[in-house]
Amino acid sequence: MRPGGHAHGQGVRRAGGAAAAPPARGQPPAARGRALRLGRRDREQRDRGLRALPAPQVHAGADHDGTRQGLPDGQRGRAQRRGRTQGPPGVVKTWSLQRSLIAIAFVVSLLAWGAGGALILGAAQRHSEDLHDVALRQTAKLLMGLSVHEIDELAGTNIEVRIANGKADTANTLGEDYRYQLWSRDGQLLLSNFGLPSAAAMARMGSPGYSWLQMDGELWRVYALVSADTGDELQLAERAATRGWFLHAVDWRLWLLGPASLLLVFAAGLLLVRRVLRPLRTLSDELDARAPGHREQLQLKDAPAELQPIVRAMNGLFVRMNDAMAREAQFTAMAAHELRTPLASLRVLAQNVAHAADARAREESVRDLVASVDRCAHLQEQLLTLARLDAPHDGEMAEEVNLTEVISDVVAQVAPEARAKGVAIACRSDAALLSGHSFGVQTLLRNLLSNALKYTPPGGRVELQVHSLGPDLRLMLDDSGSGIPPADRERMFERFERMHREQASGVGLGLSIVRSVVLAHGASIRLDDSPLGGLRVVVDFPGRRIDTGALEPAPEDTAPA
Ligand SMILES: Nc1ncnc2c1ncn2[C@@H]1O[C@H](COP(=O)(O)OP(=O)(O)OP(=O)(O)O)[C@@H](O)[C@H]1O
Ligand SMILES: [Mg+2]
CATH class of the missing domain: 3.30.565.10 (Histidine kinase-like ATPase, C-terminal domain)
Known part of the structure; x- marks a missing residue:
């Protein structure tokens, strides 16, 4: 049924x-x-019982490589750390927190510095160009005013010949980095501070404003000014290389700032990582020195708050492992004790069989012996069941x-x-x-x-x-x-x-x-x-x-x- x-x-x-x-x-x-x-x-015991590691695993974890036996405590810690870092080839892949953090900090600061530097330089360059342009325009206006007097001084001399051979402006008022020309309304060159053929490059433009010009293999910034009264046009050119003085003056500082900041990041990262890892090293040494069954809770002094959950979890694990080991030891002791009685009675019963006076007595003793063996077998079966159920897998x-x-x-x-x-x-x-x-x-x-x-x-x-x-x-x-x-x-x-x-x-x-x-x-x-x-x-x-x-x-x- x-x-x-x-x-x-x-x-x-x-x-x-x-x-x-x-x-x-x-x-x-x-x-x-x-x-x-x-x-x-009981529920707590269940929780602990379910999570507890079986004893063989606990012991296996204590010295699995066997290489540290006989080493003093300190060396044992180092040997274990080395073992963890290198490990058997192809089994444990490790990476260095210190190296990774420093590499990340290095790359990030390099990028930040590069991008920031480029932005600053770009802005400074633009600003400098504007300043130079304003100065160029002011100088052009000044020159326009002065040119009337200069032309009067040159009156009577052959201006074309003077310009063709050299400088009409004999004093060369503005020096080598500036060139200027004054054109009349009808396209006649009235004044110049530099000679031909370069002068030909700066022909009359006819319209005021800024422009770039390639002259004698160099770049020049040109400003053209047209007089509202006379219609004359003054062109003033500034050597482009001169305008970059600002960059030349500051760039070495900027370049120095880059490596200096990277060095700083590197040093700070190294210090920080060492500081963070120090408590972990202490923890590792303390764990290494622990004997199975050690009941004291782990204390991680001077550690960052982020490491506290690890310490708490480990302490929890130790409690559970110690409980499991204590239960295991208690169970083994009890099992050994309980097996002693039936085994002793088996011995007596076996002796009874051996010394039975007659067949009937022997038959009875054998029956008792079989019952006792059954009991032993039942005990062993129950013990196995209990052991199996003590640690079911999730x-x-x-x-x-x-x-x-x-x-x-x-x-x-x-x-x-x-x-x-x-x-x-x-x-x-x-x-x-x-x-x-x-x-x-x-x-x-x-x-x-x-x-x-x-x-x-x-x-x-x-x-x-x-x-x-x-x-x-x-x-x-x-x-x-x-x-x-x-x-x-x-x-x-x-x-x-x-x-x-x-x-x-x-x-x-x-x-x-x-x-x-x-x-x-x-x-x-x-x-x-x-x-x-x-x-x-x-x-x-x-x-x-x-x-x-x-x-x-x-x-x-x-x-x-
Ligand atoms: N249904 C029941 N009626 C009366 N007593 C019981 C009952 N169930 C259990 N018991 C008592 O509780 C004790 C413990 O029971 P438990 O099942 O743990 O052990 P057991 O039956 O003696 O041995 P095992 O089950 O391991 O062969 C028993 O020895 C018995 O005295
Ligand atoms: Mg029972």
């Missing part, structure tokens, strides 16, 4: 022959009382678990035991899919059902129900067994805890395993009194139900026949 089915409210059937059997050894009558809930501390927590199928499988597994004991199992389940750890949910159900069967006397009954409450799922298991007194309920979740240590069956790990699964799912579990007379276990999986829309109806109530 299959488990599952809609909540018909009458899903209890007998599991098999209802042969009466004595209650389980050492079981006290069930006491009634308040339900037990797992609190915040991905496994979101598997799609079909509860109807899981119930069907688990009931099939315990059906022979139920049949042999005459305990009826009834299942009522909403057709539900749960998002969780498939192996974990199976293990939870198997342990709870196995407990219900184990601690329910022959002829009793067990009811399993699964309800969907919106996005939540509730699993409820009732039995008509002895129950657990309220005062002992919390204790029963601890490893190797049993109501009566002398009870033959069970090793006391089932409920710890159940709790591991519950915590890993962010679920809650509570033990209560069952209306059937025994124990009620309620497990709530909040937000774990997968919305399947129109899922096919769940099967009917079933029970092992």
